[in-house]
Structures are given as C-alpha cells and as structure tokens.
Amino acid sequence: MLTRDSGPQPADFADVRATNLAVVLRHLRTDAPCSRADIAAATGLNKATVSSLVTDLIERRLVREVGMTENRIGRPAMMLVLDGSPYAAIGLEVNADYLTAVVLDLAGERLLSWRRSFTGAASSPGQAIASLAALAKRVLAKVTREERRVLGLTVGVPGLVDADGVVELAPNLGWREVDLRKSLLTALNQPSYPLLVENDANLAVLAEQRFGGQGATADLVYLAGGAGIGAGIICDGRLLRGGRGFAGEFGHLPIDPAGPLCGCGRRGCLEAMAGLGALIRRALPETTASPSEFGPHVDEIHQLAKAGDPRVLEALAATGRYLGQGIAILANLLNPECVALGGYFTVLAPWLIPDAERELLAGSVAGHGGGTRVIASALDSSAPAAGGAAHILDAIDAGALPTP
Amino acid sequence: MLTRDSGPQPADFADVRATNLAVVLRHLRTDAPCSRADIAAATGLNKATVSSLVTDLIERRLVREVGMTENRIGRPAMMLVLDGSPYAAIGLEVNADYLTAVVLDLAGERLLSWRRSFTGAASSPGQAIASLAALAKRVLAKVTREERRVLGLTVGVPGLVDADGVVELAPNLGWREVDLRKSLLTALNQPSYPLLVENDANLAVLAEQRFGGQGATADLVYLAGGAGIGAGIICDGRLLRGGRGFAGEFGHLPIDPAGPLCGCGRRGCLEAMAGLGALIRRALPETTASPSEFGPHVDEIHQLAKAGDPRVLEALAATGRYLGQGIAILANLLNPECVALGGYFTVLAPWLIPDAERELLAGSVAGHGGGTRVIASALDSSAPAAGGAAHILDAIDAGALPTP
DNA sequence: TTTGTTTGTTTAGAAGCCCAACTAAAGGCT
DNA sequence: AGCCTTTAGTTGGGCTTCTAAACAAACAAA
Numbered sequence: 001m002l003t004r005d006s007g008p009q010p011a012d013f014a015d016v017r018a019t020n021l022a023v024v025l026r027h028l029r030t031d032a033p034c035s036r037a038d039i040a041a042a043t044g045l046n047k048a049t050v051s052s053l054v055t056d057l058i059e060r061r062l063v064r065e066v067g068m069t070e071n072r073i074g075r076p077a078m079m080l081v082l083d084g085s086p087y088a089a090i091g092l093e094v095n096a097d098y099l100t101a102v103v104l105d106l107a108g109e110r111l112l113s114w115r116r117s118f119t120g121a122a123s124s125p126g127q128a129i130a131s132l133a134a135l136a137k138r139v140l141a142k143v144t145r146e147e148r149r150v151l152g153l154t155v156g157v158p159g160l161v162d163a164d165g166v167v168e169l170a171p172n173l174g175w176r177e178v179d180l181r182k183s184l185l186t187a188l189n190q191p192s193y194p195l196l197v198e199n200d201a202n203l204a205v206l207a208e209q210r211f212g213g214q215g216a217t218a219d220l221v222y223l224a225g226g227a228g229i230g231a232g233i234i235c236d237g238r239l240l241r242g243g244r245g246f247a248g249e250f251g252h253l254p255i256d257p258a259g260p261l262c263g264c265g266r267r268g269c270l271e272a273m274a275g276l277g278a279l280i281r282r283a284l285p286e287t288t289a290s291p292s293e294f295g296p297h298v299d300e301i302h303q304l305a306k307a308g309d310p311r312v313l314e315a316l317a318a319t320g321r322y323l324g325q326g327i328a329i330l331a332n333l334l335n336p337e338c339v340a341l342g343g344y345f346t347v348l349a350p351w352l353i354p355d356a357e358r359e360l361l362a363g364s365v366a367g368h369g370g371g372t373r374v375i376a377s378a379l380d381s382s383a384p385a386a387g388g389a390a391h392i393l394d395a396i397d398a399g400a401l402p403t404p
Numbered sequence: 405m406l407t408r409d410s411g412p413q414p415a416d417f418a419d420v421r422a423t424n425l426a427v428v429l430r431h432l433r434t435d436a437p438c439s440r441a442d443i444a445a446a447t448g449l450n451k452a453t454v455s456s457l458v459t460d461l462i463e464r465r466l467v468r469e470v471g472m473t474e475n476r477i478g479r480p481a482m483m484l485v486l487d488g489s490p491y492a493a494i495g496l497e498v499n500a501d502y503l504t505a506v507v508l509d510l511a512g513e514r515l516l517s518w519r520r521s522f523t524g525a526a527s528s529p530g531q532a533i534a535s536l537a538a539l540a541k542r543v544l545a546k547v548t549r550e551e552r553r554v555l556g557l558t559v560g561v562p563g564l565v566d567a568d569g570v571v572e573l574a575p576n577l578g579w580r581e582v583d584l585r586k587s588l589l590t591a592l593n594q595p596s597y598p599l600l601v602e603n604d605a606n607l608a609v610l611a612e613q614r615f616g617g618q619g620a621t622a623d624l625v626y627l628a629g630g631a632g633i634g635a636g637i638i639c640d641g642r643l644l645r646g647g648r649g650f651a652g653e654f655g656h657l658p659i660d661p662a663g664p665l666c667g668c669g670r671r672g673c674l675e676a677m678a679g680l681g682a683l684i685r686r687a688l689p690e691t692t693a694s695p696s697e698f699g700p701h702v703d704e705i706h707q708l709a710k711a712g713d714p715r716v717l718e719a720l721a722a723t724g725r726y727l728g729q730g731i732a733i734l735a736n737l738l739n740p741e742c743v744a745l746g747g748y749f750t751v752l753a754p755w756l757i758p759d760a761e762r763e764l765l766a767g768s769v770a771g772h773g774g775g776t777r778v779i780a781s782a783l784d785s786s787a788p789a790a791g792g793a794a795h796i797l798d799a800i801d802a803g804a805l806p807t808p
Numbered sequence: 809t810t811t812g813t814t815t816g817t818t819t820a821g822a823a824g825c826c827c828a829a830c831t832a833a834a835g836g837c838t
Numbered sequence: 839a840g841c842c843t844t845t846a847g848t849t850g851g852g853c854t855t856c857t858a859a860a861c862a863a864a865c866a867a868a
Contacts, residue, residue, distance in 0.1 A: 010449045011423040012825055013854045019415040020856090037815055045414045046857050051816060068864095074814025075864045160770055168770065219647040231737070235646070240639050242739025243623040246770040249736040254729065254767065256661070264769055325658065332653040333635070333737060335646025363658065365668055366564055366572065366650040416856055417823045424825090441846055450826050455847060472833095478845025479833040 017053075020045060022399035024053045025062060028082050029108070029397065033066055035077030054080060060404045061086045062106060082107040087402065088148040090139055091388025093156040093200055094118075094132055096172040096227070097294075101139045102385035106151070108210065108393060112142065113382055125178045133187035140188070150193045151402060152395065154388030155180065156200035158230065160246045165197035168246070171263055172227055196391065200224060201248055201342075202239055203387030204379070205232030208340050210390045212378040219336045222377065223250060223323070224384075225345030226294065228263075229271045232387075235334060251275065253326050274322035276344055283315035298344045305351050313351065320352035324359025324374075331364045331372040342377035349376030421457075424449060426803035428457045429466060432486050433512070433801065437470055439481030458484060464808045465490045466510060486511040491806065492552040494543055495792025497560040497604055498522075498536055500576040500631070501698075505543045506789035510555070512614065512797060516546065517786055529582045537591035544592070554597045555806060556799065558792030559584065560604035562634065564650045569601035572650070575667060576631055600795065604628060605652055605746075606643055607791030608783070609636030612744050614794045616782040623740045626781065627654060627727070628788075629749030630698065632667075633675045636791075639738060655679065657730050678726035680748055687719035702748045709755050717755065724756035728763025728778075735768045735776040746781035753780030 027039050034042075040050040057063040064083035068076040084105030093100045097119070103112040118131060136153065143150060157180065159170025165181025167173075181197045188195070205222035214220060222232040231250035233240040240247050251271030252264055259268025260278065272278060280287060280297045283304070287297060304312040327339050341349045341356075353374050360369045379386065396402070431443050438446075444454040461467040468487035472480040488509030497504045501523070507516040522535060540557065547554060561584065563574025569585025571577075585601045592599070609626035618624060626636040635654035637644040644651050655675030656668055663672025664682070676682060684691060684701045687708070691701060708716040731743050745753045745760075757778050764773045783790065800806070 010427045010447050010825095011420045013417075013420065013856090014825095015423075016415045016417070016420055016855070019419075023414045035815075040816095043414050047816065048818080048858085049856060052855080071866090072814080073812080073866055075816075075862095077815060233737075235639060235644050236642065238640065238642075240644075240738065242639070242774070243741035244739055244770070244775045246774045247737060247739040249769045252736050252767075252769045253733060266767070329657060329733065330737070332656050333637075333651060333734070334644065335648055335651040337647035363656075363670070365653045365656045366648070370646070370650045371648050414856095417825090421824065439846070444847095451847065452827085452849080453825060456824080475835090476845080477835050477843080479847075481846060 018399045018401065020049065021053055021056060021401055022397060024050065024057060025082070025401075026397050028063060028080060032081040032107075033079040035069070035079055037077060039080075060401060062401065084109055086147070086149055087151050088143045088146075089151045089389040089392035089396075090136070090143070090153040091156070091203065091385040091390070091392075092132060092136060092139075092153065093203075093382075093384040093388065094128060094173065095158055095200070095384075098381075099132060099135050100382050100385040101135055102382050102389050103139060103143060104386070104389040104393060105148075106393070106396070108390075110386070111146075112139065113385075114139070115382070125173075125175050128173065128175075129178075129180065129183045129187065133184060136184070136188060149402065150191070152194040152196070152392035153188075153191070154196045154198060154203065154391045155184065156198055156203040156384035156388050158200045158224075158226070158228070160249075161197050161199050162245045163241075165195075167197070194392070194395070196388075198388065198391065199230065199232070199245075199248060200384035201230035201232035202241070203232065203385075203391060204342055204377075204383040205234050205340075205387065206239065206390045206394065207379055207383045207387030208232075208342070208377055209234055210393070211386065212340060214338055214340070214375075217337050219334070219338075221330055221334070221336045221339045222342050222383075223327075223339060223345060225276065225341065225343035227271070227275055227277055229275055229326075229343075231330070233334065233336070235336075250326060250330070253329055255322055255325055270322060270326045274319045274326070279315055279319045282318060283312045294344060298347065302347050305348070316348060316351035317355045319348075320355030321359050323352060324356035325363060327356055327372070327374060328360045328363025328369075331360060331366075331370050335366070335370045336372055338373050338375060340375050340377040342379060342383055343381070346377045346380070422803045422805065424453065425457055425461060425805055426801060428454065428461060429486070429805075430801050432467060432484060436485040436511075437483040439473070439483055441481060443484075464805065466805065488513055490551070490553055491555050492547045492550075493555045493793040493796035493800075494540070494547070494557040495560070495607065495789040495794070495796075496536060496540060496543075496557065497607070497786075497788040497792065498532060498577065499562055499604070499788075502785075503536060503539050504786050504789040505539055506786050506793050507543060507547060508790070508793040508797065509552075510797070510800070512794075514790070515550075516543065517789075518543070519786070529577075529579050532577065532579075533582075533584065533587045533591065537588060540588070540592060553806065554595070556598040556600070556796035557592075557595070558600045558602060558607065558795045559588065560602055560607040560788035560792050562604045562628075562630070562632070564653075565601050565603050566649045567645075569599075571601070598796070598799070600792075602792065602795065603634065603636070603649075603652065604788040605634035605636035606645070607636070607789075607795060608746055608781075608787040609638050609744075609791065610643065610794045610798065611783055611787045611791030612636075612746065612781055613638055614797070615790065616744060618742055618744070618779075621741050623738070623742070625734055625738070625740045625743045626746050626787075627731075627743060627749060629680065629745065629747035629752075631675070631679055631681060633679055633730075633747075635734070637738065637740070639740075654730060654734070657733055659726055659729055674726060674730045678723045678730070683719055683723045686722060687716045698748060702751065706751050709752070720752060720755035721759045723752075724759030725763050727756060728760035729767060731760055731776070731778060732764045732767025732773075735764060735770075735774050739770070739774045740776055742777050742779060744779050744781040746783060746787055747785070750781045750784070 040047040084107035101114040160168040167178040201224040218237040220234045224230040229251035231248040253270040256268035262269035262272035444451040488511035505518040564572040571582040605628040622641040628634040633655035635652040657674040660672035666673035666676035
C-alpha cells in the first residue's frame with residue numbers, strides 16, 4: 001500500500017518511482033555500505049528495479065560506489081554509500097543569548113557547527129533578523145565555496161510559530177507577530193531551496209530522533225530546559241504540531257496553584273517551579289540570576305552537585321520532582337516511549353532523573369509509567385539547529401529528492 | 405507522492421491502483437451522488453482512469469449506478485453512489501452498566517443500534533466476555549440473514565488496551581490483563597474479518613470525526629464523561645495511541661493536590677473533581693450516587709439546571725471550571741482545534757462550556773486558547789460502538805478494500 | 809580446469825496511468 | 839427538421855516502471 005493517509009491525492013507511476021527511490025535511500029542511510037543485491041534482498045524490490053533505482057540515484061549524485069568486496073565466494077559486490085559531498089542541509093537557531101548554525105551533508109555528517117553570542121532579548125526583531133540573515137549568508141557563502149547545493153534551511157525559534165513561519169509569540173526574544181519566514185526570504189533574495197521556521201524544541205526532538213541513539217523511537221519527547229521549558233513531541237513517528245502549530249507548551253502546565261508567579265501571569269506553572277530561574281534561586285540563593293548568564297550558573301551548579309553540596313542536591317531533587325510531575329502528565333496523555341531531558345537539563349540530568357522517575361511512576365495511571373523512560377539527551381546546545389538540518393534530511397528521506 | 409511515511413515498504417502498480425480506488429471511494433463518500441466526469445474533475449485523475457476504477461468498484465459491489473441526470477445541456481451523466489447493501493461494519497462496546505452494538509453499512513448508514521443493560525462491574529471477565537460474544541453472535545446472525553459481508557468488528561473497552569488487544573487495566577470493569585481479542589476470536593470461531601479491541605474514548609473520537617459535523621477536523625479531542633474521564637485524541641488526522649497504546653488518560657490530570665481522593669490512589673485528579681461522582685455529590689448532596697445509576701441522576705441534574713436550580717448551576721459551573729483547567733492543559737500540549745464533550749457531559753454541555761472556555765482562555769499560553777473550541781459532542785452513548793464500526797470504514801477508505 | 813556461488817544486467821512481459829480522438833446523447837438555435 | 843454546441847464516457851496508443859527469468863561476469867574451492 002502506498003499511502004494510508006495521503007488524503008485525496010491520487011497516485012501514478014512517478015509516485016511509485018519516488019517512493020522506491022526513497023526506500024533505497026533510507027536503506028543506504030541506515031545500512032551503508034551495501035550492495036545492490038543487499039538492497040534487493042532487504043527491501044523486497046526486484047534486483048533489476050534496484051539497479052535502475054541506484055543508477056538514478058548515482059546520476060542525481062545522492063549515492064556513490066565505493067569499491068568491491070573481496071575474498072568472498074561468488075562475484076564481488078560493488079558497495080554503495082550515500083554521497084554526502086554535493087549537498088548541504090542548513091539549520092539555524094535564534095535564542096535569547098546566542099545564534100547557532102549547523103550544516104549537515106546528505107549522509108548526516110556535520111560539516112559546520114557555529115555558535116555566536118547575541119543579545120536577542122535586547123534587540124528589536126528587525127535587528128535580530130538582520131543578525132540571523134548575516135549568519136545565514138556567511139553559512140551559505142561557505143557552503144557555496146565548497147560547491148555544495150543547499151537542500152533547504154530551517155530556523156528554530158523559542159516560541160509559537162504558525163504554519164506560515166510567522167512567530168506569534170516568543171517571550172524570551174520579546175517577539176510578537178513577527179513574520180520571520182518572509183523577512184528571511186527577502187534578506188536571502190528569495191532562494192530556490194525551501195526555507196522553514198519552526199519551534200526550537202520541535203526541531204530538537206527531530207535531532208534527538210535522528211542522532212540521539214534511541215533507535216527508531218516512534219514516540220519521543222524532548223524537553224528543552226532553559227528559562228522556559230518547551231517540549232518537542234514526536235507521536236507515531238511524526239512531529240506533533242496541533243491545529244495551529246502551538247503544541248508542546250510544556251512549561252505552562254499548572255503544578256501548584258500557590259506557587260510562584262510565572263512570566264505568563266499565572267502562578268505555579270511548571271517553568272516557574274522547575275525552570276532554570278527557579279533552580280538557580282534554590283541552589284544559589286546568593287546569586288541574582290539573569291537569563292543571559294544561565295550558562296555559568298549551570299556550570300557552578302554542576303560542580304557543586306558533583307562535590308555533593310547538600311543545598312544544590314536538594315534544589316536539583318526538587319526540580320526533578322516538579323519535572324517528574326509534568327512528565328507524568330505527558331505520560332498519561334501521550335504515553336511516549338522516552339522523554340529526553342535537553343537544553344540546560346542535559347548536564348544536570350543525573351541528579352534530576354531519579355526524582356523525576358519516582359514522580360512519573362507515582363503519577364501515571366498505566367503501570368510502570370506506561371513504559372515511559374526518562375533519559376538525558378545525547379545532544380548539546382546545538383540540538384535545535386542540528387534538528388533544523390535534520391528536518392531537511394527528513395524531507396529527502398520521505399521522497400522529496402532534489403531535482404537532478 | 406504516494407507516501408511520506410510508509411516506512412521501508414516499496415511500492416508497485418498494485419499500490420497505485422489501491423490508492424486510486426480509495427481516492428474514488430472517498431470522493432463518493434463525501435460527494436455522492438456524482439458522475440465519473442465529476443470524479444475526474446475533482447480528483448485530477450484522467451477520465452479514462454476514473455472509468456476503469458469505477459468499473460472495478462462496481463464489480464466489487466462497493467459502488468452502484470443510480471440513474472441519469474436530466475434537463476441539462478450535454479449528454480446526461482450516470483450518477484454513482486456508494487453501495488452500502490452488501491457489506492456491514494460492526495462496532496461493540498462493553499461498559500460498566502451496558503453493552504452496545506452498532507452496525508454501519510459501507511455508506512455509513514446505521515443498520516442497527518442495540519443497547520442492553522449489563523452488570524459489568526459485578527461480572528467476572530469470563531462472564532462479561534461470554535455476554536459480549538453472545539451479543540456479537542446475535543448481531544452477526546442478523547447481518548448474515550441480510551446477506552451482508554462483514555468488513556470487520558471492533559470492540560471498545562473503558563480502559564487501557566495494548567496493541568495486541570489485551571486489556572491491561574479497566575478499573576470500572578474490574579479487569580486486569582484480560583486478553584479480550586484472543587477470547588473473542590475463539591468465541592467467534594476464528595473469523596476471517598479483522599477483529600480489533602480499542603479504548604472506548606479512542607473509538608468515540610473516530611465517530612465524532614466521521615459523524616460529528618466538525619468537518620475534516622484534523623486535530624480533535626473527545627472527552628468521555630462518566631465515572632472516569634477518558635480522552636480520545638486525533639492529531640493531524642490520526643488517532644494518537646502512544647508507545648504502548650495507553651495515551652488519553654485525561655481523567656488523572658492532577659488539578660488540586662489537596663482535592664478529594666481518586667480511585668487511582670492520588671488526590672485531586674481531574675476525574676475526582678469533575679467526574680460524574682463529584683458532580684452528583686455537589687449537585688444532589690442528598691443522593692448517594694452509585695455508578696450504575698448515573699443515568700437517572702444526570703437526567704435529574706439536567707432538569708434542575710433547566711429549571712435554574714442555583715445549587716445545580718453552581719455544581720455544573722464548578723465542573724466546567726475543572727474541565728476547563730484540564731482542557732487548558734490539553735490545549736497547551738496538543739493545541740487541538742476542537743474539544744468535544746461526550747458521554748454524560750453531552751447533555752450538560754450548555755452549562756459546562758462557558759466556564760470551561762473561560763478557564764481555557766485563562767490557562768492557555770497561545771492567544772485565544774490557541775484556537776481551541778469547546779463544543780458538545782453531536783453523538784449519544786452509542787458513540788464508542790459507532791466509532792468501532794467507523795474504524796472499520798476508515799480502513800476501507802484508506803485503501804484496504806475487501807477482496808472481490 | 810571444472811563447478812558452484814553470487815552479482816548485476818538484459819530482455820520480455822504486464823500493469824496501469826495519461827492523452828487524444830472518438831462516440832454518445834442530450835439541449836438550443838435557425 | 840437539421841445542425842451546432844455541450845457534456846459524458848469509451849477506445850486505442852504510448853509511456854513509465856515494476857517483475858520474472860535468462861544470462862553474463864567474476865571469483866573461490868575442489
């Protein structure tokens with residue numbers, strides 16, 4: 001069956017071809033290097049069909065032959081791999097205090113990983129977009145110098161992004177109703193490659209799915225710990241966006257009606273209880289935490305935790321408990337297989353997970369937390385940008401091959 | 405494009421054919437009666453292809469010609485409709501106090517709607533399964549007498565159901581680890597049609613999507629109000645089941661840590677605050693509510709609300725507020741377009757919705773509640789069984805046509 | 809050298825789509 | 839009445855692309 005949910009779109013031979021090209025490409029992504037015969041055996045496609053498909057992919061420079069096997073009975077096989085070299089997928093991220101850029105080749109190898117500091121909260125949207133466009137241009141220039149074709153560019157933003165790439169609301173950037181996609185299209189001179197804008201946690205979960213080592217987890221959540229706490233949610237293998245693209249606002253789950261005031265105006269939101277601001281206040285009460293200095297404070301907490309400082313350990317345990325209460329809500333509603341603690345939570349995860357898991361087990365209706373595991377993300381702060389690039393690769397893997 | 409997420413499955417001509425047959429079938433479901441030319445124009449398929457597909461569908465007795473148009477310029481068109489008569493899709497539901505059965509024909513017309521009282525909570529799983537199998541056999545006998553072919557049978561259960569049709573936990577039935585699918589397969593003599601077991605709220609949301617008049621809402625939640633409160637969730641057009649099929653446990657969202665004790669052992673779960681038991685206690689404090697007598701109590705509350713009884717109105721308003729808090733959590737995490745109040749909530753919805761919407765607006769991060777609307781379900785208590793039958797039709801619409 | 813194994817290509821066949829031309833069956837106009 | 843216009847549906851040919859089966863190529867083992 002070709003499609004069980006393609007809506008009203010009829011199919012023709014071109015669709016068969018595109019589907020099968022994508023099947024071969026995906027097989028090579030996961031099992032390279034392998035021969036045409038291997039692909040035929042693994043996919044069920046006819047050997048002749050595989051030969052035809054591989055010829056096509058080689059002509060499009062998506063696949064490359066890398067030499068023969070030796071010392072085996074029978075005719076030696078010509079091994080195939082994805083050919084990353086002629087293409088590049090670009091991911092960018094705007095955040096309150098930095099911009100990041102990641103470029104992947106077709107095979108998923110990281111070609112570039114830049115991070116530059118940036119005063120997002122202090123800038124106007126126009127200034128921020130200019131900085132972002134400047135970074136994009138530097139990246140594009142480097143990619144072009146290497147004679148790579150750009151497959152697409154995705155920008156992650158810490159806020160609500162609608163389906164047209166308009167940032168409805170990004171509190172930490174001070175943005176509201178910013179048409180980021182349109183502005184960037186203009187700044188980059190109406191490029192021919194796809195340019196997308198997405199929520200940063202949504203992109204991070206794509207990166208976690210592709211690079212996080214959780215295998216082919218079809219139901220995965222990434223929690224982006226920072227001043228706020230965003231969630232990127234993958235259900236049944238697909239990113240969950242909701243009707244208007246505003247899904248995943250994990251940080252505003254109500255945890256304690258008598259809790260501290262949250263930036264959104266309510267009391268006791270999860271991020272007011274378990275966000276970095278609250279953690280720093282609890283762990284380092286002498287410090288006055290400002291969002292632009294989270295990094296050093298997290299390092300300090302990390303060091304003190306390793307040294308066994310009791311106040312820090314208790315602060316982390318409390319944060320883990322609140323997080324666990326939020327994760328229990330996720331588990332009851334979405335029953336994910338895995339929740340990855342990302343952002344600033346990643347390095348602190350060893351001290352957060354035990355208490356979070358305890359709350360999860362206590363708070364979930366299904367036994368054993370419905371099978372939900374809590375883990376530390378395998379990624380660093382480049383996750384959203386890497387996910388942006390991975391998002392482009394996902395489209396390729398799904399069959400949207402670049403035209404030859 | 406045939407499929408963007410069909411996994412590793414390659415495609416061939418049979419898939420193209422199946423896809424296009426399904427496209428024609430779906431068009432006829434929504435736009436019948438219409439002519440071959442209409443279908444070609446609407447779907448983009450070639451006229452010749454549509455003729456061939458329609459011939460095929462008529463041979464399979466899925467489609468019927470119903471006569472010519474008249475009084476129009478040009479050659480009269482032969483109008484086509486879905487031919488419901490040779491097929492039947494069966495949905496059953498087990499609940500604490502009743503069993504229901506619904507049979508739909510291929511066109512979605514209701515052929516049968518049975519309800520019989522039943523003491524689920526008082527019976528052992530074996531007795532309950534025997535009653536259910538007896539009902540199924542009566543339904544099957546009737547369908548067979550009408551010379552209809554059974555397309556499939558789906559059973560709804562108020563509890564956690566895993567992917568293999570094992571009921572892990574159904575508190576209101578007193579079930580734990582009951583392999584309902586296997587038992588029914590045996591009782592029905594290993595039938596050749598598909599037999600599925602699903603959570604009742606999951607089936608109800610399928611019914612709401614198909615029959616509820618919300619059009620093609622791709623992000624929809626159905627809240628099944630009873631002793632507990634289950635949620636059936638459709639995201640991006642697909643049922644959300646989670647990693648082990650345990651998603652949608654809306655009733656155990658924590659609302660008030662100091663609230664009343666819930667059946668699950670915690671305090672202040674949404675269903676302990678806003679379930680029917682709590683509503684009846686607040687609205688009719690003289691009564692001692694037992695789950696098997698919810699129906700009459702709801703009727704009484706409904707009458708008193710219409711009469712303007714202040715205590716009942718306040719009880720309903722409180723229930724609406726708690727529900728709204730839960731819906732706000734849904735809106736922040738999933739951003740559905742629409743939340744339908746079902747089960748016993750349906751008739752009370754006019755008194756619940758205003759307060760629920762107020763809480764939703766107050767509790768959602770995105771403006772205007774992220775666009776989420778709260779409505780009364782258009783369906784009655786047969787919704788899960790109807791959804792079970794609709795689930796079979798969904799598979800047909802997706803291309804799994806019955807073999808000729 | 810012969811035999812067996814494995815790889816990948818070639819050739820023929822079939823399925824099923826699209827296009828274009830055709831037939832069919834009406835209403836409208838002179 | 840006769841012809842034109844309009845719309846519906848069929849027919850035949852061409853095209854793409856899958857499959858199956860035969861075949862050629864390259865090597866190891868005997």
